[in-house]
Amino acid sequence: MAPKENARDTASTKVAEALAEAIHEHRIAPGTKLNEDEVGEIYGVSRTVIRAALQQLAHQRLVELKRNRGAFVARPTVKEAREVFEARALLEPTMTRHAAARMTDADVAVLQSHIDAEHAALAAGQTGKALQLSGQFHIEVARIADQSTIEEIIAQLVARSSLIIALYWQRRAALCESNAHHALIKALANKDGALAEELMKNHLLDLLTSLDLREQTSAPQSLSEALKV
Amino acid sequence: MAPKENARDTASTKVAEALAEAIHEHRIAPGTKLNEDEVGEIYGVSRTVIRAALQQLAHQRLVELKRNRGAFVARPTVKEAREVFEARALLEPTMTRHAAARMTDADVAVLQSHIDAEHAALAAGQTGKALQLSGQFHIEVARIADQSTIEEIIAQLVARSSLIIALYWQRRAALCESNAHHALIKALANKDGALAEELMKNHLLDLLTSLDLREQTSAPQSLSEALKV
DNA sequence: TAATCCAATGTTGTATACAATTTAGTGCGC
């Protein structure tokens, strides 16, 4: 989350982050075409930096690039949704166990502050921000486990998860019911690795089953695309 | 491996692949600076496409971008090496079990052909190509498991592993002794998921322990960099 | 009327030009 120390292209990274936020908050619908000139004028930069930003987002699978045809906001399929959560299920429980062993008081405080901020955002009706914070919780766990490589992978998967949740969310009331996160913090604070691991496993399963993953979803952007398949 | 259907930027992707090959074959030493003009002239394209290629490679962690200072061939640390193999250890055994359940005769043939090609490359002294094929084996397993998302993650980790192996390889004689791969194929062909999973787990452990992961490695590129820390 | 071809328009891919920053070297002062 902290702006990468030596990441090149501050300008394009900023644009990429702004676009990512818009995508996660569903202000841009999946499938929408991102015209380079248009986006460039919005952010007041040239196509050069827009293209770099779009490439970054493509690597995160938040947009899809089609050669000679442009960039489109990603529309994750049901299969992709399952796969993303399968990957998380393989990585995060173990990370949680490792995190429990390394947990410090400061870490507990950080996680708790994330939950608090999430609640505040929910109360303020900022579901987009709440979703982002909820995801950040999972990334923090990997950071605490001191596994930066896996942390980056999880960060990517979390970003994709946000888009997936925005698309397939079913029971809209409880957003990633923070009970799960709360129980997790407790187990982590007690350094109960086995319990924390199990809780994370179940939490991810809950997340997945809370999605409506029947085929057919949001209406496609264009008729031609609808009839193509 | 198959050139992504709709990946944009054929030109920059080709350059990125050429550079990646050179990096993996150790023709460019880790830490080397990749001057944009220079690389551009070599491949006969403008800096525009070089920069796109370098950004792609940065996402794969094969090069590191430093703002206003340029691109450098990545020099994975010992910690990073451990982390990459830890990630693989979490993902690949399960993938192997899934692959066993879905294995077809065609899949067996594909895997076998990979091993054969690897042996041929080794016999011809093309260790770089052999290493690449050896890695491809692992990616194929994920493909057979029909988990394209995890397949992509593993592909990235394999690419980084190649660089790590090139840096930290210890017993140079036997390259990823294909006995392991051979035994794996057998278990997969027999649809013995439990055995295949165990073999993969051990294979990854073997790989990791075959590395010389004591701190201090290749000499730094420049004195200033050596004295900086 | 419907289908097809072609031209005109718009969009992306690439190269080049310019601006901002870093790096290297030179000379000055101590």
Add this chain to the structure above:
DNA sequence: GCGCACTAAATTGTATACAACATTGGATTA
């Protein structure tokens, strides 16, 4: 001789110009 400041060269960051490709709309023809 050593260190510092300053200038010039080199390199990256960004914008613009041009080329290649795709799309759209209308005209033509059956």
